[in-house]
Structure formats: C-alpha cells, structure tokens
Amino acid sequence: MTSKVEDVEARIAELCAEGNALADEEDFAGALSRFEQALALIPEPADDHESTQWVCVSIGDMHFQLGQYAEGREFMRRAVALPDGLGNPFIHLRLGQFAFELGDMARAGDELARAYMGGGEEIFDEDDPKYFQYVKSILRPARDS
Known part of the structure; x- marks a missing residue:
C-alpha cells in the first residue's frame, strides 16, 4: 500500500516525464503545462522539497x-x-540568456561567465552562438603592458 506522499511523488515524476517527452518533440507549450x-x-x-528546483528549471527552460x-x-x-x-x-x-534578451547586458555577462566557468564552452552548444560570442567578448584575456 502506498502513502499519499508516495502517490504525489509518483504523479510529479509522471508529469515531468511527460513534460520531458513533449519538450523532446519540441511541444514546448505542452511541456510547460505538464x-x-x-x-x-x-x-x-x-522550497523545502527536493524536486522544486528541477521543476522550476524545467519551467524556466x-x-x-x-x-x-x-x-x-x-x-x-x-x-x-x-x-x-x-x-x-x-x-x-x-x-x-534571459538577461541578454531583456537587455540587461551587465547581468547577462555575469551569468554567462558563471555558466562558462562551470560548464565550459560545451554548455553553449545547443543555443544560439550569440551568447557564447558575447561571453567571449567580455572574457578576453588581458594584454600585457
């Protein structure tokens, strides 16, 4: 016999699996709904629940x-x-990327630099190259004087 908590956890996992499948099919609106x-x-x-973060990330994505x-x-x-x-x-x-698209270039630079430092160039592979070009433009090495 499963508990109510386990039933809720299973339903959350099921909805997220459906959302991921829809996202893979590029049905982003359907995925967002799930x-x-x-x-x-x-x-x-x-915010005390461990799945909140990845569900929020999925919604944001x-x-x-x-x-x-x-x-x-x-x-x-x-x-x-x-x-x-x-x-x-x-x-x-x-x-x-959100900051970039919303015109907050200082915040965009900070966040994209964090992404680059933590995930390397590969983190940019799936998205428009403009984001990596921007972070490269602000992180160019200092010249010796």
Whole structure:
C-alpha cells in the first residue's frame, strides 16, 4: 500500500516525464503545462522539497524555448536561490540568456561567465552562438603592458 506522499511523488515524476517527452518533440507549450501541473502538486513549503528546483528549471527552460523571457527568468531566479542552485552552470546559462534578451547586458555577462566557468564552452552548444560570442567578448584575456 502506498502513502499519499508516495502517490504525489509518483504523479510529479509522471508529469515531468511527460513534460520531458513533449519538450523532446519540441511541444514546448505542452511541456510547460505538464511542468506547471507538477509544480502545483509539490507540497508546501515547496522550497523545502527536493524536486522544486528541477521543476522550476524545467519551467524556466520551456519559457526560454517559447521566447517568454521575463516569465522564465522568475523561475530560474527561484531555482538559483534553492540549495545547489548557485553555481549550477545550466541555471546560470539560462539566467544569462534571459538577461541578454531583456537587455540587461551587465547581468547577462555575469551569468554567462558563471555558466562558462562551470560548464565550459560545451554548455553553449545547443543555443544560439550569440551568447557564447558575447561571453567571449567580455572574457578576453588581458594584454600585457
């Protein structure tokens, strides 16, 4: 016999698996819906629950894929504030991309540099090269005088 908590955990995992499958099919709106449903099931206080971070990251990522930068930024900000969020290269990548798209170039540079330092050049491989070009432009080595 399973407990109510185990049932909720299983449903959260099921919704996230559906969301991931839809994202793989590039149905980002459908995926976003599944991840939002999963987040709504996480018991309060949600920020104490271990799945909150990756569900927030998934929601933020789907907003990025849909070009909804302000909305996605809020979920990534929440994710970075949770345990192990600070220093996560993917979270910093998306935060930098959101800032870039929203015109906050100082914040974009900071976050993209964190992503690069934590994840290397490869972290930029799946996205528009403009983000890596920008971080390279601000991280060029100092010249000897």
